[in-house]
Amino acid sequence: KNKASTRLVGSKDENSDGKDPPFDWKKLFSLLGPHIWHLLAAIAASFVVAALNIQIPQVLGSVVNVMTAVMSGKIVENFALAIQAPAMKLVKLYLAQSVFTFAYIYMLSSVGERVAAQLKKELFASILRQDISFFDKHRTGEIVNRLTTDIQDFKSSFKLCISQGLRSFTQIVGCAASIMFISPQMTVGMLLVMPSIVVVGTIFGSVLRKFSREAQIQIAQSTCVCEEAISNMRTVRAFAMESQEQELFARETDLACKLNERLGLGIGLFQGGTNFFLNGLVLGTLWVGGKLIASNQIEAGDLMAFLVASQTIQRSVAQLSLLFGHLVRGLGAGARVFEYIELEPNVPLTGGKKIPYHSLFGDVSFENVTFSYPTREGQPVLKDFSLKVPAGKVIAIVGSSGGGKSTIASLLERFYEVDEGRITLDDFDIRKLDPSWLRGRAIGFINQEPVLFATSIMENIRYGRPNATDLEVIAAARLANADGFINSFPLGYNTVVGERGATISGGQKQRIAIARALLKNPSILILDEATSALDTESERIVQEALDQVVHGRTTIVIAHRLSTIRNADIIAVVANGHVVELGDDISLRRKRGLYWTLVQQQERQELEDATSN
């Protein structure tokens, strides 16, 4: 009955059920290094709390003993006076317990928060410097998850394990010693019963953890559906897919709901069962203890102390088993975070030669380049590709779609490394040049879909060179034919463009992008289908802007519409991974080769479009 929905939910995250990388303890210790005193103080405070918790049952017991003694007439003096000493001790213990509880929680959370913030910053910095192929391989959601959910999980389990883990462990040991001291008989009885609950609890616990994991994955899945729909709302609307998306989301959400309900059922059964069992244990202790009191082997206060101490043990054991799940989850999350932090890109962001501005000509040359994308190894896009682009010339790269034209631009930007051959700029292998200088200063890159950030037009243009003055920004906008329309906005350069620049037209967006690229005053300009997404009128305006700015720069134009590149100095026709024809428009037409065929095809197409309108 769900066949109306056509979109399948994408594959799960690589790591959601696959293996996590091993945990890097050295990295954890180096992160904790600067906070070691805070951490040690927190640990010490938590031990103090444990030690106090161990003493409390005994003091409670002595209070009870005084009471029964007064009631049975063994103590004749004033009740208030008799109870004073043990009661005051109890008050002091409780007070100290509160103060130290506060201290360790506060200190531990401050260490946890600082470590998490540090991790977040390191992780983001590491993500920013990864190779472009990293972003081909990993989905955005997966990367963002490491920055958010994984760090959150790691932080909370780190805090829990240190605070509750140490405390529970100490309490178990301490209280076990004291109940042994109070009544070895009852302790042995308890020891005989306890292991069974530990075994049952562990089994049940692992089932619950499995339920919880499955529920989490399903929740992530349903979030994925709505995220994708919301961020691609225009496409959803344009295909009238609202009800399908709604149905898909409902299906995923219902499944998540069912899994969570199953988890709730399990937790309920577990809690109910444990309570029943533990209360049975209390009754049993009262029964055995009562007999011991009757035969004068222990006092009422001792029974009280035994009950409280054994309950402390039970609580601590329960906490430890819960903590185990947290520990596993935290280590997994931490390992995933560390994995990305430690990941080194093949091409570092900086380092290498920078050619001084005045001695940069802009001669570009591809020499016998062979390249396949890291995600599709063994399928070369360029094969023994050679092309010379003389300084200051406009070269157009044409060919059928998927032929590798954009790849040529990506390689020149050094988004990817060539497998064989080399690319040179003024006879320097670009692998010897500083990548940040190459991308940030030498090359201006304009593609089909300019991205504007959610800030003012002024800042969007300034993105090209952060230290440019307002006047320089305006000059670049003039050169890009953008000054006119920007000034026609009521807020001018301060107009904030939407999340994706949705409030301005495609042609205007493109001219802002051109201004941004021009602000660098690049010697090399790459125009990758810069006008393909525009209507004829916007294309004409943007083309005018482009014609102005290519002067004096080596320009590589990748164009689908051949009519726009007729004036290029050189036209290179690319097919099967190399250049098959090279020349200017007239000579290539005369040749009647591939270029001529492509031109004929397009002219026929244009004619058909014109007549059908």
Ligand code: ADP
């Ligand atoms: P053109 O610009 O001529 O249309 P491209 O350079 O974009 O061609 O693509 C050339 C080939 O490389 C195509 O087969 C395309 O599917 C593939 N390709 C492009 N980008 C990537 C990528 N990031 N990862 C893997 N393959 C890619």
